Each structure stands twice: as structure tokens, then as C-alpha cells.
Amino acid sequence: MSNAIRVGIVGTQFMGRARSNAYQRVGTFFDVAPPVVRAACDVEPAGLTAFARRFGWQTTESSWEKLVQRDDIDLVDICTPNALHMPIAVAAAQAGKHVICEKPIAMNAGEARRMLDAARGANVRHMVAFNYRRVPALALARQMIEQGKIGRIFHFNAVYYQDWLVDPDFPYVWRHDKKAGGSGAHGDMNAHTVDLARFLVGEIESVCGAEEVFIKERRLPGGKGKGTVTADDALYFLARFREGALGTFLATRFASGRKNYLRLEIFGSEGSLIFNLERLNELEYYSRKDQGAEQGFRNIVVTESSHPYVNLWWPPGHIIGWEHTFIHEIGDLLTAIGKGRDVQPDFHDGWRCQQVLDAAAQSAAEQRWVHLKLEV
Numbered sequence: 001m002s003n004a005i006r007v008g009i010v011g012t013q014f015m016g017r018a019r020s021n022a023y024q025r026v027g028t029f030f031d032v033a034p035p036v037v038r039a040a041c042d043v044e045p046a047g048l049t050a051f052a053r054r055f056g057w058q059t060t061e062s063s064w065e066k067l068v069q070r071d072d073i074d075l076v077d078i079c080t081p082n083a084l085h086m087p088i089a090v091a092a093a094q095a096g097k098h099v100i101c102e103k104p105i106a107m108n109a110g111e112a113r114r115m116l117d118a119a120r121g122a123n124v125r126h127m128v129a130f131n132y133r134r135v136p137a138l139a140l141a142r143q144m145i146e147q148g149k150i151g152r153i154f155h156f157n158a159v160y161y162q163d164w165l166v167d168p169d170f171p172y173v174w175r176h177d178k179k180a181g182g183s184g185a186h187g188d189m190n191a192h193t194v195d196l197a198r199f200l201v202g203e204i205e206s207v208c209g210a211e212e213v214f215i216k217e218r219r220l221p222g223g224k225g226k227g228t229v230t231a232d233d234a235l236y237f238l239a240r241f242r243e244g245a246l247g248t249f250l251a252t253r254f255a256s257g258r259k260n261y262l263r264l265e266i267f268g269s270e271g272s273l274i275f276n277l278e279r280l281n282e283l284e285y286y287s288r289k290d291q292g293a294e295q296g297f298r299n300i301v302v303t304e305s306s307h308p309y310v311n312l313w314w315p316p317g318h319i320i321g322w323e324h325t326f327i328h329e330i331g332d333l334l335t336a337i338g339k340g341r342d343v344q345p346d347f348h349d350g351w352r353c354q355q356v357l358d359a360a361a362q363s364a365a366e367q368r369w370v371h372l373k374l375e376v
């Protein structure tokens with residue numbers, strides 16, 4: 001078991017809460033020393049105090065610049081809007097801290113590369129919080145693909161649907177502002193599916209996309225006037241993978257009735273795999289080896305102790321949820337820090353993913369195919 005890692009977190013709302021829950025529980029279920037939740041940082045003082053009290057953070061800071069310099073912190077966890085990822089990560093790495101950063105890793109691939117170089121230069125562990133790699137069903141899908149269960153992959157089709165912006169009265173938030181987020185649904189949701197595509201299929205070498213802002217202005221919260229929406233409401237793109245597969249990706253916040261619907265369909269020469277986040281304990285598998293009248297998709301309930309991560313939890317059939325993926329990522333990160341080894345997805349993965357996102361956005365803007373440079 002490793003020594004206890006002392007954590008400082010920046011950003012205390014949605015992701016700050018999800019990750020705090022993971023820090024609280026990881027030491028109970030993983031074979032790691034329970035982390036010390038040393039300092040929480042936010043610019044909203046009232047919310048920060050309540051957050052620290054609820055989740056047991058020992059101290060608070062209003063300045064991330066101060067937090068990353070503290071000598072009682074080993075790991076900096078970045079849960080802020082995207083524009084702050086690069087400056088916080090670079091400063092934390094240069095101060096010798098390990099870093100976990102929310103996705104998308106940065107505003108653009110240039111920033112992501114700076115983060116990677118800073119982390120490598122400081123020889124610290126670095127991770128991007130693509131938590132869906134750690135859904136047991138998707139970790140199993142990767143194992144099955146590696147074992148050749150679906151053979152050569154022809155198609156990777158991903159949709160990520162939400163509907164919270166269909167309401168024209170939903171107020172203007174940082175996610176509508178390209179300067180705070182880099183992009184909208186694209187960087188938020190396609191970031192996840194592009195990472196999963198790289199995890200399951202491999203590198204993407206060219207893309208062709210289109211984007212739209214369906215509602216151009218939204219009311220400013222708590223005040224008068226309207227803000228102009230500069231970040232995409234939806235972006236879809238076609239892709240070619242280096243190994244020959246074709247891909248489709250669609251991210252939208254205008255899919256009425258779909259709350260957080262991430263669905264993957266992967267078709268290969270020997271079979272197929274289907275995953276739907278709203279049924280995250282299940283993986284559909286079709287094998288061309290099955291013959292006769294009973295051939296068809298089978299539904300694997302991914303709750304056996306032989307399945308990835310499941311032995312940490314409950315007996316077969318006792319399902320887990322979305323929040324467990326954060327416990328898995330923190331468990332793996334703390335294990336890697338303790339053993340002094342790398343962990344994926346790291347800033348290299350984040351940078352690669354960002355290159356694909358940038359290329360798709362460029363393609364949408366210029367209405368043409370964009371080819372990626374896959375240098376290391």
C-alpha cells in the first residue's frame with residue numbers, strides 16, 4: 001500500500017463533487033492508502049465553504065496559484081471550466097505536483113501539448129479524466145477487441161445526446177462561451193467518444209464535420225440582457241481511422257428526451273459490440289461464429305468478478321453506477337503514483353484527442369476534410 005497522497009482540488013461544483021466522492025471511497029475499495037483531502041479551491045466563497053464541510057476538505061483557498069505552490073499537496077485535481085486547465089496544469093506540474101485534469105484537456109491542441117511537455121519535463125504522473133474508459137463494460141469491450149472477438153473493425157459509430165439546451169429559456173453559462181470552453185457540445189461530449197474511439201479502435205487520421213448553434217442568444221443569469229452563444233450546440237463528423245475503419249461522431253445538446261445518452265456501435269469482420277451508457281452494466285455482443293436459428297445479439301451483464309473492476313464491488317448481478325467510474329480512475333491514479341509508473345489516459349492521450357477535436361472543428365468551419373499529423 002502506498003503512502004497517503006495529499007490532494008488539492010480546483011473547482012467545486014459538478015466534477016468537484018464527483019471526484020470528492022471518489023476520494024472519500026477509494027481507500028475502502030482499492031488497495032491504496034485513503035488520500036488526504038487537504039485543500040479545496042474555488043472563486044465562489046459561499047459554495048466553497050459548504051463544499052469543504054460536506055466532503056471533508058481540510059482547508060480552503062481562493063487562489064489556484066497559491067494552491068499549486070503549497071508544499072502539503074502532492075496531487076492537483078483540475079475541475080474548472082476548460083480555459084483554466086492549461087495554466088493550472090502547467091503551474092502544478094512545474095511545482096512538482098502530480099495532475100489529474102478534466103476533459104477536454106484544453107482549449108486547443110497547442111495548449112494540450114504545453115501541458116504534456118510540462119508534465120513530462122517535471123517527471124510527474126498525469127491523467128485526463130476520461131472516466132468512461134473505466135466503465136467495466138467498456139474495459140471488457142477493449143479486452144474482447146484485443147482478443148480478436150470482433151475481428152477487423154469496419155465501423156465505429158458514436159452518438160452522444162443530451163437535451164438540456166432545447167429549452168430556449170435555459171440561461172447563458174460558461175459552456176456557451178467559446179473563450180471559456182474552446183467549443184460547446186463538441187469539446188464536452190465528442191471529447192469522450194473520441195477518447196473511446198482511440199481506446200477501442202485506434203488513431204483517427206482524417207475528419208469531415210459540420211456544426212450549428214441553434215439558439216444564438218440566451219438570457220444572462222440574474223441580470224438584464226442577453227449573451228451571444230459562440231460555442232456549438234451540436235457538432236457531428238465523419239472520420240477515417242489509420243487502420244482502415246470508418247467512424248461517425250455526433251454530439252448534441254438538442255436531442256429532446258435524451259439526458260446523457262452515449263451509444264457506441266462497433267462492427268467487425270467476426271462480430272459486433274454495442275454499448276449504451278444509460279445501461280452501463282451491459283454490453284451487447286454478436287458473434288459470427290454462432291450458427292443456426294439461435295444466432296443473434298447476446299446481452300452480457302458485466303457484473304461477474306472476472307470482468308474488469310467488478311471484483312472490487314459486489315457479487316454477480318449487483319450493478320454499479322456512473323460514480324464508480326470516478327472511483328476507478330482515482331484508484332488507478334493513486335496506484336500509479338504509489339508505484340511510480342504511468343497511467344492512461346494521460347496528457348499524451350488528451351493531446352491526441354484534442355488534435356482530433358480541433359481538426360473536426362476546423363473541418364466544420366472550412367467545410368472540407370482535414371487530415372491529422374500523427375507525429376509523436
Ligand SMILES: NC(=O)c1ccc[n+]([C@@H]2O[C@H](COP(=O)([O-])OP(=O)(O)OC[C@H]3O[C@@H](n4cnc5c(N)ncnc54)[C@H](O)[C@@H]3O)[C@@H](O)[C@H]2O)c1
Pocket residue numbers: 010011012013014015016041042043044062064079080081082084102103104129130131188
Ligand atoms: N468527466 C465527465 O463526465 C465530465 C462531466 C461534466 C464536466 N466535465 C468537465 O469538468 C470541468 C468542470 O465542469 P463542471 O461541470 O464541474 O463545471 P461547473 O461549472 O459545475 O464547476 C466549475 C467550478 O469551477 C469554479 N471556478 C471557475 N473559475 C475558477 C477559478 N479561477 N479558480 C477556482 N475555481 C474556479 C467555479 O466557481 C465552479 O465551482 C469541465 O472541463 C468539464 O468539461 C467532465
